[in-house]
Amino acid sequence: MYTSENGKIWLATGSERVYLEPAMANRHGMIAGATGTGKTVTLKVVAESFSEMGVPVFIADIKGDVSGMCLPGSENKHIRRSIDTMGIEDFNYTSFPVRFFDVYGRLGHPVRTTVSDMGPELLSRLLGLNDVQSGVLRIVFRIADEQGLLLLDLKDLRSMLQYVADHSSEYKIKYGNVSATSVGAIQRALLTLEDEGGNIFFGEPMLEIADWFDWAEDGRGMMNILECAELFQHPLLYGTFLLWMLSELYELLPEAGDLDKPKIAFFFDEAHLLFKDAPKALLEKVEQIVRLIRSKGVSVWFITQNPMDIPESVLAQIGNRVQHALRAYTPNEQKAIRAAAQSFRVNPAFDTQTVLQELATGEALVSVLDEKGIPGIVQRANILPPKSSMNAVEPAVIGTVTANSPLFDKYGVIVDRESAYEVLSAAAEEAERQAEEETRAKEEEKRRIAEEKEKAAEEKRLAAEERKRAAEQKAKEKEKAQKKAAAKKKTSALEKATSSAMNTIGREVGKQLVRGLFGTLKK
Ligand SMILES: Nc1ncnc2c1ncn2[C@@H]1O[C@H](COP(=O)(O)OP(=O)(O)O)[C@@H](O)[C@H]1O
Ligand SMILES: [Mg+2]
Numbered sequence: 001m002y003t004s005e006n007g008k009i010w011l012a013t014g015s016e017r018v019y020l021e022p023a024m025a026n027r028h029g030m031i032a033g034a035t036g037t038g039k040t041v042t043l044k045v046v047a048e049s050f051s052e053m054g055v056p057v058f059i060a061d062i063k064g065d066v067s068g069m070c071l072p073g074s075e076n077k078h079i080r081r082s083i084d085t086m087g088i089e090d091f092n093y094t095s096f097p098v099r100f101f102d103v104y105g106r107l108g109h110p111v112r113t114t115v116s117d118m119g120p121e122l123l124s125r126l127l128g129l130n131d132v133q134s135g136v137l138r139i140v141f142r143i144a145d146e147q148g149l150l151l152l153d154l155k156d157l158r159s160m161l162q163y164v165a166d167h168s169s170e171y172k173i174k175y176g177n178v179s180a181t182s183v184g185a186i187q188r189a190l191l192t193l194e195d196e197g198g199n200i201f202f203g204e205p206m207l208e209i210a211d212w213f214d215w216a217e218d219g220r221g222m223m224n225i226l227e228c229a230e231l232f233q234h235p236l237l238y239g240t241f242l243l244w245m246l247s248e249l250y251e252l253l254p255e256a257g258d259l260d261k262p263k264i265a266f267f268f269d270e271a272h273l274l275f276k277d278a279p280k281a282l283l284e285k286v287e288q289i290v291r292l293i294r295s296k297g298v299s300v301w302f303i304t305q306n307p308m309d310i311p312e313s314v315l316a317q318i319g320n321r322v323q324h325a326l327r328a329y330t331p332n333e334q335k336a337i338r339a340a341a342q343s344f345r346v347n348p349a350f351d352t353q354t355v356l357q358e359l360a361t362g363e364a365l366v367s368v369l370d371e372k373g374i375p376g377i378v379q380r381a382n383i384l385p386p387k388s389s390m391n392a393v394e395p396a397v398i399g400t401v402t403a404n405s406p407l408f409d410k411y412g413v414i415v416d417r418e419s420a421y422e423v424l425s426a427a428a429e430e431a432e433r434q435a436e437e438e439t440r441a442k443e444e445e446k447r448r449i450a451e452e453k454e455k456a457a458e459e460k461r462l463a464a465e466e467r468k469r470a471a472e473q474k475a476k477e478k479e480k481a482q483k484k485a486a487a488k489k490k491t492s493a494l495e496k497a498t499s500s501a502m503n504t505i506g507r508e509v510g511k512q513l514v515r516g517l518f519g520t521l522k523k
Pocket of ligand 2: 040063
């Protein structure tokens with residue numbers, strides 16, 4: 001166990017041991033450094049310690065090398081040296097309880113989100129909408145929410161947009177103007193998103209964040225690994241999906257106050273993608289959610305190459321820092337080194353800026369919060385070796401783990417349940433059917449009237465014949481009854497058509513949908 005007797009996490013060793021205070025883990029963490037300097041291994045070591053403490057973990061796996069956590073590690077020179085020099089007793093290579101998720105459903109449980117759940121804020125970003133267009137999108141969501149219409153995927157959103165555009169005059173007073181120009185622009189943005197593979201991202205099964213909270217029989221926290229190699233090819237989708245998960249976590253968890261350890265640790269690799277080209281309003285929301293999620297017991301870890309990629313307002317909230325080596329070839333890199341060095345409390349034993357460039361693989365500058373929340377003096381230290389495998393595992397292993405998971409039945413198949421698209425198109429079909437029926441009824445009526453006239457003429461012609469007159473009289477009575485029945489039929493068809501129009505918006509109903517802080521759906 002890297003968890004010491006006093007409940008702290010032994011993370012690294014330099015001139016002294018560096019311990020992470022679990023009660024301060026909700027003040028978040030950052031793992032930074034150039035490629036190949038040891039960020040992912042550090043992430044694993046921290047995640048392993050949380051799991052051992054009974055804290056479930058979520059990790060976005062971009063290179064596939066996090067997947068090795070389901071297998072025990074194996075001896076190598078670097079690890080042997082660490083074990084010997086750091087005085088690690090009873091070190092044992094071990095595997096961790098792992099679950100795999102994959103948006104594409106290939107390397108883990110297939111998981112997606114729904115358009116309704118993601119909400120207009122995040123979707124506006126995905127679609128690259130301007131303020132006016134975002135405003136229109138918000139109106140479209142409000143109308144769908146209030147009427148309890150579920151928007152599962154992009155085709156639902158498309159039909160909903162069309163629906164609102166077609167009825168814009170009815171909604172104008174209550175919600176504001178929905179211009180055809182804006183709707184057109186959103187439709188075009190949707191096309192682009194679809195071309196980029198955005199379709200795979202939306203639909204069901206929707207990931208239920210509550211499923212992350214699980215433990216192995218021995219009490220260790222579950223490692224929930226999201227396979228992101230492919231998703232990462234679409235950086236905006238990747239960034240937005242992770243942001244959505246963070247806001248889901250926020251909405252799911254109650255206020256928790258001060259805890260002795262976090263409820264969950266969330267590791268966000270390539271975190272700069274969250275912030276890249278993000279509009280100011282969204283940045284403010286991210287900053288807000290990172291601040292507020294603290295009191296819900298969530299420990300967020302940002303993994304990034306250059307700490308300058310993370311906005312100052314977010315960086316300021318990160319209490320625990322592991323800074324691996326940075327390169328200093330270009331002026332920008334030199335600037336980044338100065339900034340990184342200045343973010344640490346100076347250690348009189350060395351020059352932070354110089355050491356930052358000298359650090360070996362697996363070595364880092366580390367500063368963590370003490371039990372009072374005060375940042376410690378920066379330490380030059382070697383990160384402990386991980387106990388699980390540092391390598392990526394074969395897809396077949398992931399397949400086996402996934403097939404044996406209790407979540408297999410729940411997420412096993414990707415489905416397309418009845419949602420706005422189906423409801424709206426079914427409603428359109430129904431309206432068409434009603435219209436046809438009405439036309440048919442009218443024609444029938446015409447035919448009967450013509451028949452009636454004809455019969456009336458015949459009646460006149462046969463008026464002279466006494467015997468036939470009686471029979472004629474009888475026929476007339478019959479006609480009258482038929483006419484009455486037809487009129488009745490016409491009314492009921494009309495009634496049906498009207499009530500169907502009312503039903504159109506409200507098929508999926510149940511309840512009005514409510515949105516949380518981040519514009520995502522409240523559960
Ligand atoms: N703490 C460590 N203990 C042992 N080996 C390490 C450690 N950190 C890094 N390494 C070695 O360095 C390699 C690269 O580290 P990695 O974490 O993948 O870098 P990064 O994620 O920054 O690109 C690893 O595959 C491993 O061999
Ligand atoms: Mg890495």
